[in-house]
Amino acid sequence: MRIGKQDQAQTAIATSDAESITVRGLDLCDDLIGQIDFTDYFWLLVIGERPTTAQRKMLDACLVAIAEHGLVPSVQAARMTLAAGPDAWQGAMAAGLLGMGSVVAGSSEVSGRYLAEVMSKAEADGTDLETAAIASLEDLKAHRQKVPGLGHPQHSGGDPRADKLLEIADELGVSGKYIETLRILAKHAPGIINRPLPINVSGAIPAVILDAGWPLEALKAVPLVARSAGLAAHLFEESVRSIGFIMSHKADQAISYDGLAQADTSKSA
Numbered sequence: 411m412r413i414g415k416q417d418q419a420q421t422a423i424a425t426s427d428a429e430s431i432t433v434r435g436l437d438l439c440d441d442l443i444g445q446i447d448f449t450d451y452f453w454l455l456v457i458g459e460r461p462t463t464a465q466r467k468m469l470d471a472c473l474v475a476i477a478e479h480g481l482v483p484s485v486q487a488a489r490m491t492l493a494a495g496p497d498a499w500q501g502a503m504a505a506g507l508l509g510m511g512s513v514v515a516g517s518s519e520v521s522g523r524y525l526a527e528v529m530s531k532a533e534a535d536g537t538d539l540e541t542a543a544i545a546s547l548e549d550l551k552a553h554r555q556k557v558p559g560l561g562h563p564q565h566s567g568g569d570p571r572a573d574k575l576l577e578i579a580d581e582l583g584v585s586g587k588y589i590e591t592l593r594i595l596a597k598h599a600p601g602i603i604n605r606p607l608p609i610n611v612s613g614a615i616p617a618v619i620l621d622a623g624w625p626l627e628a629l630k631a632v633p634l635v636a637r638s639a640g641l642a643a644h645l646f647e648e649s650v651r652s653i654g655f656i657m658s659h660k661a662d663q664a665i666s667y668d669g670l671a672q673a674d675t676s677k678s679a
Contacts, residue, residue: 422458434458449473452635456628464582468622469632471578472615475571476518476633478640484509485644486657492645493654499645506641507634519630521559522616525591526626539587543594547602559592559613560599567606572614579618586621 424433431438434454442451446460449470453461461469479485488506495501510516532542550557576593579585592613599607616629624632648654 476636490654517612524558560607568608571611575614588617592617
């Protein structure tokens with residue numbers, strides 16, 4: 411049974427024959443292995459062309475900024491999965507990656523799409539970015555929704571990772587409309603929402619990497635690849651110094667039961 415479109419049966423990423431392997435038009439062995447670093451290769455694989463120096467440095471900075479974030483739920487899920495199945499690194503890694511949703515790590519994609527939405531609204535309405543940003547913030551407040559990319563429970567005075575990424579973007583000369591939009595939102599959000607809302611790392615990452623030329627449709631790939639490195643560190647540590655069952659036990663102690671009590675049948679006639 412055919413499902414979906416049946417045309418465009420091609421790929422532009424890689425092919426091979428008996429003598430060679432071609433990736434994005436380059437010979438894997440002669441042009442890539444030992445000749446290109448992984449950040450360049452990541453960019454080449456996704457976009458189809460090598461990054462400029464500024465693009466590579468910006469992607470590098472984003473990957474480093476988001477790779478490790480402590481024992482967040484996705485990391486705990488990965489470590490406990492490995493504790494239960496020590497031979498299943500792939501399953502534990504998958505558990506960690508599957509836990510990257512709209513709240514942790516995957517929030518970068520949500521923020522990036524929100525910035526694009528504000529920019530599109532300004533263009534569609536024929537207004538400037540500031541007018542569109544203010545209208546969007548007021549709409550979020552009216553619907554009691556959070557502002558994607560702004561606010562942090564710990565770094566209420568400003569997320570140092572976000573500040574550093576934006577500083578690097580300015581230095582590299584990649585700052586453009588996405589960063590401008592983010593900064594306008596950060597300027598007006600505290601007054602409209604009535605609480606501190608600094609730019610967080612999930613807002614800075616999409617702004618800087620999209621301005622550098624990364625495609626919006628592939629935005630989630632950046633935190634996924636970055637967090638894979640952090641998960642690898644946690645899984646290696648888990649394999650030699652396990653805390654998975656300790657975390658499980660602590661969770662059991664921390665969470666109390668508030669469901670129905672068993673019926674007391676001892677007094678029944």
